[in-house]
Amino acid sequence: MDIARTLADMALELQQDGTPPAMLDRVVHYARLTLDADDAGIMRIISRSRVETPAATTSRVDEAHALQVKHDEGPCLDAILGRATYRTDDVTTDRRWPLWGPAAAEIGIRSAVGVRLATRTRGYGSLNIYADRPSAFSASDEQVAEMLAAHATAAFAAAEKAEGLTAALESRTTIGQAQGILMEKFAITSDAAFEFLKRISQHENKRLHTVAEAIVVQRDANARPQK
Structure with missing residues (x-):
């Protein structure tokens, strides 16, 4: 061989x-x-x-x-x-x-x-x-x-490093989506929306990604047509 x-x-x-x-x-x-x-x-x-x-x-x-x-x-x-x-x-x-x-x-x-x-x-x-x-x-x-x-x-x-990078990119995307939702809802800047997410994260002792994900999920739920 x-x-x-x-x-x-x-x-x-x-x-x-x-x-x-x-x-x-x-x-x-x-x-x-x-x-x-x-x-x-x-x-x-x-x-x-x-x-x-x-x-x-x-x-x-x-x-x-x-x-x-x-x-x-x-x-x-x-x-x-x-x-x-x-x-x-x-x-x-x-x-x-x-x-x-x-x-x-x-x-x-x-x-x-x-x-x-x-x-x-x-x-x-x-x-x-x-x-x-x-x-x-x-x-x-x-x-x-x-x-x-x-x-x-x-x-x-x-491969492990690539998986970690993928997870980081997905987290960043979710945080960006949450910022956009807050900017539209409260007519604030991107920086102000990010600071708002940080304050909630610290107050509730949750990861920033977790807070952002909850906001995105709530927006999607509210957007679904009511039966």
């Missing part, structure tokens, strides 16, 4: 996906494909005792993650909280995770790689890749997994 070509294809597809859930699904698919693995998934940590699996190739990934929470150990948890990458060649004999390893073997997992998904300022979770055979992954596979994780992290962060 041409790893460079595969990673390039994934990067293009990630740009087209647009949303974090779609991107994560794409990443786990490519992780299983490029590393000749049996399963792959994303772990997002809420706390040491609570994690989510927003993307997985099969339900067994959820089980593997749940077992790490149950035993408070495992390569995926450590990838999030410790070094960037952890690999185990045989979960049944790896002394780093004496409880999780045998439990993972019971659901068919023998090898695993966990890689942190994080920017310099924020962590998202870990990319976790599993195989049913021992010694399934090499040091070069670790590097490929880290490249996959880097692509995923960059795409995830960019």
Whole structure:
């Protein structure tokens, strides 16, 4: 397999996906494909005792993650909280995770790689890749997994930023609509309408967008024909 070509294809597809859930699904698919693995998934940590699996190739990934929470150990948890990458060649004999390893073997997992998904300022979770055979992954596979994780992290962060920008633009539009309603109703300037919104926001201890949205919704309700 041409790893460079595969990673390039994934990067293009990630740009087209647009949303974090779609991107994560794409990443786990490519992780299983490029590393000749049996399963792959994303772990997002809420706390040491609570994690989510927003993307997985099969339900067994959820089980593997749940077992790490149950035993408070495992390569995926450590990838999030410790070094960037952890690999185990045989979960049944790896002394780093004496409880999780045998439990993972019971659901068919023998090898695993966990890689942190994080920017310099924020962590998202870990990319976790599993195989049913021992010694399934090499040091070069670790590097490929880290490249996959880097692509995923960059795409995830960019998509999240874009979603935040969209929300900000929508909020600004709503505030502008509310200003227009107030200007027309009270024959005031744009600045005066904005100050009016701010005073209501402070008096009622509500976000400016929430106050503006209520004014727009009320205007729309009053504009509907009465039955």
